[in-house]
Amino acid sequence: MKRTAEIRCGRRTVEISNPDKVLWPDAGITKLDLAAYYARVAEYMFPHVKDRPMNLHNFPQGVAGKGFFLQDIPDHFPEWIARVTVPKRGGTVTHAVAKEPATLPYLAGQNCITPHLWSSRVDMLDRPDHMVVDLDPSGGPFHEIRAAARAAGDLLRAKGLHPFAMTTGSRGIHVLVPLRRTADYDRVRAFARTLAEELVDEHPHKLTLEHRIENRGDRIYVDVLRNAKVHTVAAPYASRPKPGAPVATPLHWDELGDRRLTPDRWSIKTLFKRLDAIGGDPWAELRRHARALPR
Secondary structure (H helix, E strand, O other): OOOEEEEEEOOEEEEEEOOOOEEEOOOOEEHHHHHHHHHHHHHHHHHHHOOOEEEEEEOOOOOOOOOEEEOOOOOOOOOOOEEEEEEEOOEEEEEEEOOOOOHHHHHHHOOEEEEEEOOOOHHHOOOOOEEEEEEEOOOOOHHHHHHHHHHHHHHHHHOOOOOEEEEOOOOOEEEEEEEOOOOOHHHHHHHHHHHHHHHHHHOOOOEEOOOOHHHOOOOEEEEOHHHOOOOOEEOOOOEOOOOOOEEOEEEOHHHHHOOOOOOOOOEOOOHHHHHHHHOOOOOOOHHHHOEOOOO
């Protein structure tokens, strides 16, 4: 008989099958370790995840194996995992939705390394409540990514918006802007594109909108395509399928000036020491800074 383990999160006890399965061989991190991380980080992570459709980046053989994105929620998921059905070309797709914190360790038990989120919530699926600028490096030093994020923040503030920054746990930085839900996806995407064009015009030798990697050179790609409907981004505090189990980590804005900052600086083993040191989630008040998209 296969061993199982239990994780308590909120008002539920979640059963984790095959808890000793190693998901990160380089760090010796198991499925139970991941589930325990998500149960513990739920205090900070769940407010950012709640009520959003999710795409699940699953790795049944661990991060050394092949992963895949799961959109349609499997029938065996329990009833307390919420669902939302949306149209797609040729039919519909039913996404998992987190209605309670225990969703996070449950998904870890299903081999989900990274939940990726819509930028809208189920009560207003056509109205994003944030916009994301993804700064993707092309091989240059990371201090240039930090500088690009600060430049994006300056431009956003000039337009009356309030930027937040997050290391992705992968390669770059996300600059996220909380929005009041007054604009639909098309308008948010168009605004993001115009913003990116302005940013590239100001820094043409450092930044690019070139989608093809081979045409970027060393310039940083300003990716705003994630603001289209049904596109997703990694959740704040989500683990990533990279060596050492790094996590996507929200920052205080002034941390962009820290020369020690890297996209994978914190992992599921070190994040809580950081949160204790800085007094909790730097994005705890994010929604208070939501602004209407300027016309």
